Amino acid sequence: MTSSKYAPIDYFSPAQWFNPAEALESKVKRAREQLDAHVRDIVKWHFSPETGCEFWLEKAKSYSFNPVTDVKGADDLHLFGTFEDDWLRGGPISRWVPKGFAGKPVYVFETGGTTGLPKSRMVIDDFRIDYEMMSETLPDASFPKGSNWLMLGPSGPRRLRLAIEHLAQHRGGVCFCVDLDPRWVVRLIKARNIEQANLYKEHAIDQALTVLAGGHDIKCMFTTPKLLASFDEALRAGRLEEKYRSLGKKIPPGGLKSIKAAGIVGIFSGGTEFTPQFTREAYEEMLDEGEVYMTPTYGNTLMGLACSRPIGPHDGFKITYYAPQPRAMIEVVEPKDYTVKVPYGETGRVLLTTLTREFFVPRFPERDEGEREAPYERYPWDGVSGVRPFSELAGSTVVGVY
């Protein structure tokens, strides 16, 4: 098990599930016990006057139950109803800071906000913990320790920018970033100004090519599915080679017209919807039949990030995500009744729960739907596959803009 500087209640090494000798049934039972104990710890933390935050302590006054004594495990979380993300719009942000962390430096990460107030989440260490836990799941051969990273994704007041940088640093590397404001892209798309949106995308890709041409020995990158495709298109069009020539640099033998040729060996990708077809296309046509390793992730500012099972032709490029339990939990539920989980393999709405000492989000209905997946050796709890915009909401929002 990897040692961590974080307290045991904050850090749960994924390596605890890597033992192939332990039967899945045993792992499932152990994971469930761990989850229930964690739920009790976290609820007690957030609803105790000496450690909880103003928001939940105030909210508790309206409850007909006592969170500290009545919530004994994950099955009791339904007592909280569902979390409304509108509660996160506007301030003061301090009402979300647990008293147990008073005086610690606080980040605020935002989501949305093209028009109106964004949703804000306070963070102290959670993004570091989430990404360090995720780091344990990355294969070292594809994400070599000490490698430098390229962050080709959103910048600004977002978790991703700092989280990827921390991931790179945690693995002994340095992260190079681009400037990318997705709110501006959403505005352009809403105004049907596709030409400008494409130009902005080109601007982001050009920054990435400039970083690569700078000679920083970058081997790993984060990017979104759409930017990955644009990045690949630019490389195949010879734009990195153009950069080299413009800088008077010699183009290496074999050229620079693919992601592999550009020296990238591992890609951590997420931020927008991954379809099996896109994954297959990336695997077969952008990443040299999987020679460049790609791992999709699913997550958001509220939850953290869920890891996927290894992708590939062996299972039709199906993408199945598992939350970093017990710090977060994914349930796939009946859209008309969030207390009922759909059977395995059936479609339902994704319900997220975040359970950290920094932030408690019980049962938040995501904008996504998918199929409920059974526990798996490395992640012995429920997962979700085929994640896509929730059909009852699809069309009402602009998604996947970068």
Next chain:
Amino acid sequence: MIRIPALRFGKQYTSLDKAVLVHHVTGDPVAEVSQVTGSQISRDLGQMDAARALLSEIPIADILAMYKKAADYFVNATLPCGDTELDFEGYVRNLSATTGSPMVFCRRNALKVHYVLGNIEEVIGGLTRGLDHEALDKGYTTHGGRMQAFFPTTNVFGAVLPSNSPGVHSLWVPTIAFKMPLLLKPGREEPWTPYRVLQAFIKAGIPPQVLGFLPTDHSGSADILRLCGRSMAFGDDRSMAPYRNDHRVEIHGTGYSKILFGEDKADAWEQHLDMMVESIAANGGRACVNASAVWTPKHGDAIAHGISKRFATMSPRPWDHPDCEISGFAKPEVAEAINNMIDEQLKTPGARDITQEVRGTPRLVKEGRIAYLLPTVIRCDSPEHPLANKEFLFPYASVIECPQDDMLSRIGYSLAASVLTEDAGFVANAMACSHIERLNIGPLPTNRLTWDQPHEGNLFTHLYKQRALSQARFAGSGARS
């Protein structure tokens, strides 16, 4: 169910994303069509220089011979269609099943495609205005001692195609004869004709590396128009607006085609009733060359009633009936939306639905899963009425009275116009009118095309530009051919 793959310039590709096409009457699945992404299209387009080089090496005489063979295969051969094979009748049946266009229309339109394949020399002669074919091999020729040289404007031609009118496929068919690789994005419900023509080409000897059949979504279509050096696209005014000023994209949008009576012929309107009915309603009235307005200096009410009486006899028939005159809407909500729009705009004073008065029944007919819109004539009191200059996906026309002297300045854009007059002055003004693209003088239906004269854009001048070319001998070298 037939599984139709994408054809990625020599490679069949079965995608994990598929569009399922259903029979417009029964709702039963008929085909599933593999969909590709914009980035796959972009990747494939990276091969087009090589594809064009491959096609350039084939002498034009050989290519023209392959067209003749392809024409024969198109109507007489059993050709691959995904995981099955179809003869011509099977193709027509499937085409009708998924588009809702009656079999009789589908067959008629498919034969237009066959005509272009079989008479390609006449067609490219019309498009190039008689240019010697050797120019397509060498890049230049001389005619009457004058140099005629051309250079390609692109290395691939992309066509974003519609589902509603199989006749449009005759427009892109000459592309290969111009030695240009071809990328087809079929309409969602109409993969059949593009796929069959490409299979006929391949069987005739055209290298599959120069042929792309790439079904995709709106975003992928936009990528085709963005990435191809030259393309054509079909769509309404709103969807085509972003490309209005993009010279690389040849837009085939609403036609607003018209019949214009001169003062001298308006009294004899009854003699031209057949011509008017054909212009408005032929082939289901869905083509851009179907007339959507009749302008006349007088007898507007009588003309509207005359056409309406003929239209009132038309009624929906089964899709495979040999006398079918009306297309069904495979998506009934589209018919309902059009019907509602017309009803809403009739609330603006100054317009009457004459057909509905004559027929006595509503315009919208629903039968099972599908809907029909019965042919409609709206008598408008002025050209400013919102229904005066409209075009819909069914036989629809407004009838407007307007003085002859004002007519040409008020009609607005007209893809095809048939001017009924022997007044030399009116003819001269029509000839000079910049709003009209295809002009018929005399009682010719707007929908009748001549293949040696392109009616909308010119594929050759879209794909090639004339260049000045001079050649000189180097001292000491031999003569140049």
